[in-house]
Amino acid sequence: MLVCLAALVLGPTAVDSAPRLRTILPNGVAILVERMPGAPLLSLQLHASSRYAPETKETHGYRHLLEHLVARGVDRRLDERLEAAGAFLTATTDRDEMRFELNLAPSKLDLGLASARELLEPLDVTPAQIESEAETIDQELALRDDSGLLAATAWSVAYGETGLDALGETSTIRTATPDALVQLQGQQFAAPCLAVTIAGDVDIDRATAAAKRIFGDLPSTRPTWPSVRAEGKAGRGSSAGFGEARGAIVGSFDEPSTAYVLVAAFALASEIEGSFVTYTPTSTRGLVVVGRTDQSSGVGLRADDPARNRTAALFQRGQALTRAWLRARLKSPSASARLRGSLLAQQHAARPEDLLEYVDGMSFDDYLEGLAAFDQDHAAIAVGSK
């Protein structure tokens, strides 16, 4: 067993240094407990990396369906038990992970742990239940917003089939069978893919011990076919969403160049009214998207305007905004457990503080390198509908 005490304040950037304990169990499950004194809410999250559960066009959306079904609990009454105790479960599927978050009163840690463990019980589902859930997902897909549609297009341009958006396609989802979902569950929830994060006003040793008891008995099966995202490529694609977006192709979260691109993204976005930046931290190749949904042009014009972007003032603003973005994601129990858990499930050594170090230490030339990732020769461009 590897035990690391992490009170991680690195480099010149001051980060709130709540005490944290990270534990890797013999079966591969990673546990991170962060004490946040006085926090009224306890966030307990189960993260499952998707590196052994690749999605193809033939299975596009199976993981999303699995998330919907698993979140109901073994007797399909998990929410009933949780909400009676004032707790709330949310579930999300991203490209690189599936995440379940339980928001609880600090005194309800044991309820949270038992509920998270329940999510890992073998799936027992009928074709009728699959069909019924597929109907709900069909309604969910109809609600996709413009920014999501633009970002999905940019991902497809950059990574083709290995960048499929996690929501899926209803017609494909309807082809899922109980056996296929059970097999997928085994890959998605293999112990080495799991991270459990607990953040709030908790006793670190007690919470860690409780989590070890709950998750230590999972078998240490390791699936054998890790998914690999294709090399990113620049290009242009049409999107059903209104607006315009550019995606800069980046490596994993802990690469310095990713920090440079993020700083450039925030700098650019700060000059474009009504713009958005999306980035989901990943241990594999990713995409930083800058877009807007109130006009169908403006992002590209700004990104391809070196004279206006290559200024020290904009570089510093980008740095400040990136720091603020990251700090906001380390502040509350929910946000911190989410970011740390997401990284931990994908790559045990990854830490948000590394990115802050890169942001603090980067030079103006590094910023220019980040900016270049958004120009028309390097970016994945989503052209929205009119």
Next chain:
Amino acid sequence: MILELAALTLVPGFWGRFVELPDPTASMVVIEAVVFHPKAGPYDQPMLEVLARTLFEGTDTYPRDELRRLSLGSGGPLRCSTMPDALRIEIGVSPDRLAKGLAVLRSLLTEPLLPDAVVERVKAELPFANRSPWAEAQQPEVLNFGLVRQPDLARFSRRLFRSNHLSVAVSGPFRPNEARDAWMRATSDWQDDPVDFSTPEAANLPEQKRHSKAVTTIELRGTEFSAADTTVPAKVLAAFALGVGKQSAVFRVLRERLRLSYRQEAFLWPTAGGFVPRVVFAVKPSEREGDLGAKAADALRKDVASWTETDRQRAFAMAEAVFERGLDLNPMHLSLLGPQANSQDGRTFLAAYWPVKMGSPWNERRFMASLRAVSLETMRSEADASLATAKVYTISGL
């Protein structure tokens, strides 16, 4: 600690309300200003939307770039948004910029530039903003931005930003009275525009008939009630039972039982006269959508009639999670940004908004006690009444 300042006795010329909330554990200062306005008509509502998007473009004293730099490093908000009954201005600054932040607020309120070019650009962009079907369902009024002209907007802002419409709250790691003193300095020469904001008989705006996306939204809109109504606690708890959580009536009935929708909410929407109870759900467009509102209302009323003590306890447990622990599922929608978060800015906002809206300062303990006292029968009765009187509004995606 909450210190309230009856500003009119201390700041000559400033008649607004000011509250400071010293919080030594906070890492930044949050300034929240709520500007209440009467129900805006066809002319005023577009003015408000353009004003919200133009306000941070600079003032006579603070150029645009300096405003942009104000919040950098604090991680705090810097935005202006419209609410159905107010305009909300949020400024987050580092603790050493408390006085600067308040001076900026004063400047925004009394000497905004509202540049003509920006006004014209915003007018062109706004018809495409908030294009999500969900946002359109929540605020279905069709606004005519073409009517907005810069000189009119400047006059509008002077009349709207009179101190008697203002409620300001500030929280952060400062000493008691420090924010108050800074606000007094910032407003020492405040002078209201001689003409109060007034609006002609507020006419109803035309409502959206069709979504631009392939989604239909259906609304059951209940009857407006006053925020001073003694049944407000029962109505709030009924909103929790109807609309908060996956054991709520709308989730169980509309999503799980009828398979009508993925997203469905029941909430209390603030209006100039109080609140309106609303149920909104989104469906894939179909020929049968015209009947779905009545079908949903009927099914929900049957569900309400079957509520037991378990439902009341669950509703209260969720209310505790929201108001005591900050779970972000408050059914009292106070802006288009979603349910009011119980973060530092959310709490500061409530300190500015709640007393004016509800007639007494926000007091979590007292409010929770009032919810706890609501009986099952009363909760059921309020929920049923909101559905029984509801009118159906459909925005089609066909």
